[in-house]
Amino acid sequence: MRTSSPLMTLLFGDFGSRVFYALLLAMLIVVPLLNLGVTETSALHLSTYTVTLLGKYLTYALMAVAVDLIWGYCGILSLGHTAFFALGGYAMGMYLMRQIGTRGVYGDPLLPDFMVFLNWKELPWYWLGFNHAAFALLMVLLAPGALAFCFGWLAFRSRVTGVYLSIITQALTYALMLAFFRNEMGFGGNNGLTDFKEILGFDIHLASTRIGLFVASGIALGLGYTACRAIAVSRAGRVVQAIRDAESRTRFIGYRVENYKMWLFTFSAVLSGIAGALYVPQVGIINPGEFGPINSIEVVIWVAVGGRNTLYGPVLGAFVVNFAKTYLTAALPEVWLYALGALFVVVTLFLPQGIVGLVKQLLEKRR
Amino acid sequence: MNTTAPTPAKRGADYFGMPYARLLKRRGSDAQPPELDTSHRTVLYLEDITVSFDGFKALNALTLYIDVGELRCIIGPNGAGKTTMMDVITGKTRPDHGSAWFGQTLDLLAMSEPEIVQAGIGRKFQRPTVFQNHTVFQNLELAMAGDKRVWTILFAKLGALQRERIEKVLETVGLKDQTSLLAGSLSHGQKQWLEIGMLLMQEPKLLLVDEPVAGMTPQETERTAELLLSLAGERSVVVVEHDMDFVRSIAKKVTVLHQGSVLAEGPIDEVQRNPQVVEVYLGE
Numbered sequence: 001m002r003t004s005s006p007l008m009t010l011l012f013g014d015f016g017s018r019v020f021y022a023l024l025l026a027m028l029i030v031v032p033l034l035n036l037g038v039t040e041t042s043a044l045h046l047s048t049y050t051v052t053l054l055g056k057y058l059t060y061a062l063m064a065v066a067v068d069l070i071w072g073y074c075g076i077l078s079l080g081h082t083a084f085f086a087l088g089g090y091a092m093g094m095y096l097m098r099q100i101g102t103r104g105v106y107g108d109p110l111l112p113d114f115m116v117f118l119n120w121k122e123l124p125w126y127w128l129g130f131n132h133a134a135f136a137l138l139m140v141l142l143a144p145g146a147l148a149f150c151f152g153w154l155a156f157r158s159r160v161t162g163v164y165l166s167i168i169t170q171a172l173t174y175a176l177m178l179a180f181f182r183n184e185m186g187f188g189g190n191n192g193l194t195d196f197k198e199i200l201g202f203d204i205h206l207a208s209t210r211i212g213l214f215v216a217s218g219i220a221l222g223l224g225y226t227a228c229r230a231i232a233v234s235r236a237g238r239v240v241q242a243i244r245d246a247e248s249r250t251r252f253i254g255y256r257v258e259n260y261k262m263w264l265f266t267f268s269a270v271l272s273g274i275a276g277a278l279y280v281p282q283v284g285i286i287n288p289g290e291f292g293p294i295n296s297i298e299v300v301i302w303v304a305v306g307g308r309n310t311l312y313g314p315v316l317g318a319f320v321v322n323f324a325k326t327y328l329t330a331a332l333p334e335v336w337l338y339a340l341g342a343l344f345v346v347v348t349l350f351l352p353q354g355i356v357g358l359v360k361q362l363l364e365k366r367r
Numbered sequence: 368m369n370t371t372a373p374t375p376a377k378r379g380a381d382y383f384g385m386p387y388a389r390l391l392k393r394r395g396s397d398a399q400p401p402e403l404d405t406s407h408r409t410v411l412y413l414e415d416i417t418v419s420f421d422g423f424k425a426l427n428a429l430t431l432y433i434d435v436g437e438l439r440c441i442i443g444p445n446g447a448g449k450t451t452m453m454d455v456i457t458g459k460t461r462p463d464h465g466s467a468w469f470g471q472t473l474d475l476l477a478m479s480e481p482e483i484v485q486a487g488i489g490r491k492f493q494r495p496t497v498f499q500n501h502t503v504f505q506n507l508e509l510a511m512a513g514d515k516r517v518w519t520i521l522f523a524k525l526g527a528l529q530r531e532r533i534e535k536v537l538e539t540v541g542l543k544d545q546t547s548l549l550a551g552s553l554s555h556g557q558k559q560w561l562e563i564g565m566l567l568m569q570e571p572k573l574l575l576v577d578e579p580v581a582g583m584t585p586q587e588t589e590r591t592a593e594l595l596l597s598l599a600g601e602r603s604v605v606v607v608e609h610d611m612d613f614v615r616s617i618a619k620k621v622t623v624l625h626q627g628s629v630l631a632e633g634p635i636d637e638v639q640r641n642p643q644v645v646e647v648y649l650g651e
Contacts (some may be wrong), residue, residue, distance in 0.1 A: 235508070236521040242498045242509055249496045252457070253510045253569065254484035256517075263517050 010233045011226060016312040016356065020225065027054070028218040032211045048207045052282050055214035057322050059279040062221045064302045064314035066271035069228045071300070072308035073237065074264055075244035077162075079296045080169030081272050083176050084144035086290035088273025090180075091143050093193035093286040094127060095136030096204070100197050113195065114188045124186045133200055140277040141270050148269030152262035159258070161247065170293050177291035192287025199281050210282070217278045221315070224271045228311055231267070240264060301344050307354025316355060403487055403572055404471040410435050410573050410603045411456070416465035418451055418627075425451040426462065427627035433573065438599035440614045440635075441607045443624035444647060449607045450493075452624070453575050457490050458483045469573070481515075489571035493578045495558035499551030503542055503561055506550050507533045510565035533568070540564040540594065556587035563594060574604045580613050592616050 012018055031054060034046035063085055070076040097112045106116040110123055129135040151172060155165055183189035202209040231237050242250045243257050251257045280286045289295075298321075306317020321343070328336045351358055403410075411433040418426040426448045433439055441449055454460035455467060458480040467475040473486055498506050511529060514520075537543045540560040545553060550561060559579060566574055576595065580588040588610075595617055598604055608614050614621065614635065621638045623631045631641045638644055 231521070234521050235523045235525075236517060238501060238505055238509060239515075239520055241500065245498055245500055246496055249492075249498070250509075251480055252484060252490060253565065254481045254512075255515050255520075256481055259517050 011229055013233075016310055017225075017229060020312040020315060021222070024218055024222055028215055031214060035207060035211060048210050051207070051214050052210050053326065055210070055217045055282045056279060057319050058214070058217035058221050059275040059282070060299075060302070060322055061315040061318040062217070062224050062275040062278075063272050063299055064306065064318040065221070065225050065228055065311055066268040066275070067299050068303045068308050068311055068314040069231065069271075070264055070268045071303060072310070072314075073232055073244060074240045074261060075247075076261060076265060077166045077300065078169045078265075078268075079166045079293065079300065080171075080173035081269070081299055082295040083169075083173035083291055084148060084269035084272035085276035085279070085295075086173075086176070086180075086286065086288075087143045087147065088140045088276030089280040089286040089290060090187060090193070090276075091130075091136055091139040091273070092277035092280045093196075094130040094139075094187075095133060096196040096199060096281060097193050098127070098131040099199065100195065103197050104195070112188070112193070114183075114191065115186070118183060120186075127186070137277075140273050144269040144273030144276075145266050148266040149262065152265040156258040156261040156265070170296070173291050173296055174293050177288050177293075180288035180291060188287070190287070192285055192289075193280075194285040194287075196281065196284055204281055204284070213278065213282050217282070220274055220278055224274065225311060225315070227267075228271075231264075232311065236260070298340070301340060301347075303354075304347050305343060305351075305354055307351075307356030310354075310356050313354050313356035320355070403469060403473065405435050405572070407471060408435050409433070410437075410470060411605075412466070412468040413452070413456070414466045414468075416452075416455055416462045416467060418448075418455060418460060418462045424627050426455065428465070429624075429628050431622060431629060433603050433605060436600050436603055438595065438604045438617060438619065439606070440618035440621045441605060441624060442609070442611070442614060442621060443630075446626075447624040448627040449624055450577065451627075453490060453577060453607065456483075456575060457488060484569060485515075487570070487572035488575065489566035489569045489573070490575040491559075491562050491566055491577060491579065493581065495555065495562050497550040497553070497558050497561050497565070499549065501550055502547050503537070503550055503553070504533060504546050506561055507536055507564055507568050510568040512568065512570045536564045536567050539567065539597075541590070556583050556590070559583065559587075559591065560594065563598075567598070572602055574598065574602055576604060576606045578608055579606065580608065580610055588613060 012021065031046060031051055034044055035048060035051050038045045063081065067078065067081050070078060100112065102109050104113045104116075106113055108116050111120060115123070130139070151169075155168060160168065179185055180187050180192075181190055187193065196204050198204055199209065199213075202212065231240075239250065239255055240260055243255070243260060247257055276286075276290075302317040302321045303314040304317070305321055306315065307313030321340075324339070324343075325336060328339055347354060353360070409432050411431070413429055413431040416426050416429040417424060429448065429452060431452075441452070443449055451460060455462050456475060458475065458478060461476065469475050469483070469486055469488060475483060475488075478486065498509065501509065508525065508529075511533070534543075537546060540563055542553075542557060542561060542564065545557065550558065553561060563576070563579070579595065580591050583591065592613060595604060595606060606614075606617070618635050620633065621635050622629055623638060623641075623644050625647050630647065631638050631644050
């Protein structure tokens with residue numbers, strides 16, 4: 001089958017993308033069916049816990065795609081991308097907190113529990129508006145986007161590159177983590193935001209709501225992936241890859257490298273924010289731990305394991321590594337971090353193109 | 368020694384590599400390239416340019432003019448300041464002293480690197496730096512003159528006219544059969560030509576070419592000489608080269624640099640007979 005539209009060819013032109021879209025679509029149909037359509041006693045029934053777990057993986061995959069866009073395509077190794085993920089998550093968390101209303105432990109109609117506990121009398125100004133879903137959604141996009149834009153403006157214009165940039169991104173997310181740990185910040189400090197009741201009027205604990213969130217995460221991943229791929233195959237995508245391969249050369253043929261980096265970085269941060277916002281209602285909590293520098297490094301490992309510079313590789317990586325994490329942290333909790341480190345070393349040494357690269361190699365050999 | 372080299376701080380620079388006043392002037396200026404005015408038949412004016420690195424004067428009151436359509440060869444021993452001169456013209460290095468004008472109206476010292484490129488100065492580096500993971504065609508497309516802002520490029524479609532231009536350049540540099548090969552798989556000589564092709568895509572008024580035939584086979588060298596000769600006329604070409612045979616085969620006018628200033632200038636035969644030149648360079 002040949003598609004006639006050039007856009008279709010660009011988006012579905014490569015094998016990996018076709019597999020990605022097919023699997024995602026299959027997942028979005030089969031998982032809800034097995035959860036809602038099959039009785040709980042049946043062996044085929046998929047528990048709501050599993051649905052939520054898969055939904056969480058989908059948000060991770062979206063984040064991995066966002067990181068691949070800047071790392072695989074532009075060579076910007078961000079070790080602080082969870083900062084944007086967590087900011088999107090906090091924006092969503094604030095909306096969910098305001099939806100609790102009088103159902104909190106203290107029953108205060110306006111103030112979230114932790115503020116009552118801290119003896120605060122009124123809602124801080126930056127919590128205003130978060131009772132509206134539309135405003136919260138806007139903040140999900142704006143908060144990470146604005147931070148990334150400012151960061152990018154400063155870092156890329158000063159021509160900070162390579163390992164120095166990576167270190168600054170680590171510092172950024174670490175600083176945010178420390179800030180959000182403080183009770184005075186008004187984001188629930190240590191405990192973060194939790195005890196959510198409903199989202200858009202739906203009970204957050206219902207299986208059907210979980211399915212809705214799962215599907216929403218899948219759609220977000222599909223759209224985010226498509227957007228990244230559209231950028232990657234555009235002329236701007238070729239400029240970005242040229243920047244990755246020979247930055248000063250690109251500057252010399254007349255491109256404002258810093259602007260390209262800044263916009264790409266901002267777009268990637270917004271995608272991460274969306275991923276974070278979908279993650280929070282599924283796991284039911286957002287706390288400063290999400291800003292942890294280790295988390296950001298984990299994302300980079302997903303991308304490396306899956307195979308960077310492909311966009312679909314990182315999706316695979318996010319699923320494989322997190323599946324292993326879910327399994328290992330339950331079965332052999334003390335082993336996980338060692339396994340993760342070993343995985344990274346093995347991939348770096350033997351699989352520079354990740355799993356996807358290995359598969360490609362094997363296919364070529366068989367031919 | 369009575370003069371101390373002015374430090375960057377002294378001339379009001381330079382967080383971003385250029386003085387603040389110039390930085391402000393730069394704002395939002397990546398729109399359309401400014402017009403080049405060569406009504407006086409001179410495309411490049413370098414006057415009294417001095418560049419010091421830690422007290423060492425890479426360029427010492429260098430003064431040089433390039434005419435419209437001229438093919439000029441710059442020669443000189445290692446450390447004579449040839450590459451630094453190119454760096455000054457392209458905005459990579461800011462001089463401590465002196466002035467650099469492109470045509471009558473464009474002050475090169477007040478322009479950023481991309482602005483200088485947009486205005487029409489193209490540079491070919493010593494080592495071929497093509498984009499290895501892009502095809503030959505994509506390399507030329509990347510280098511094509513035009514609006515290079517993020518949004519325009521993101522939605523840019525290759526028009527028939529643009530495609531034609533790329534084809535034409537492919538023909539000029541002789542890479543028609545390699546169009547869809549990755550640039551990384553080209554031979555050394557082909558990479559050099561591709562890079563010259565990329566320069567041509569920028570429609571430069573002034574072409575700076577750094578050691579174009581280093582490491583080339585005799586056949587490739589000959590082909591390159593033809594190429595450079597065919598390029599002059601429509602545009603000005605400045606070639607920095609060590610290979611004297613090559614220089615003799617293409618140059619009408621030669622400038623000899625020595626210790627950062629012009630030692631001699633004129634037709635190749637005249638320059639070669641100049642005793643000072645023989646002493647510092649040719650007679651080694």
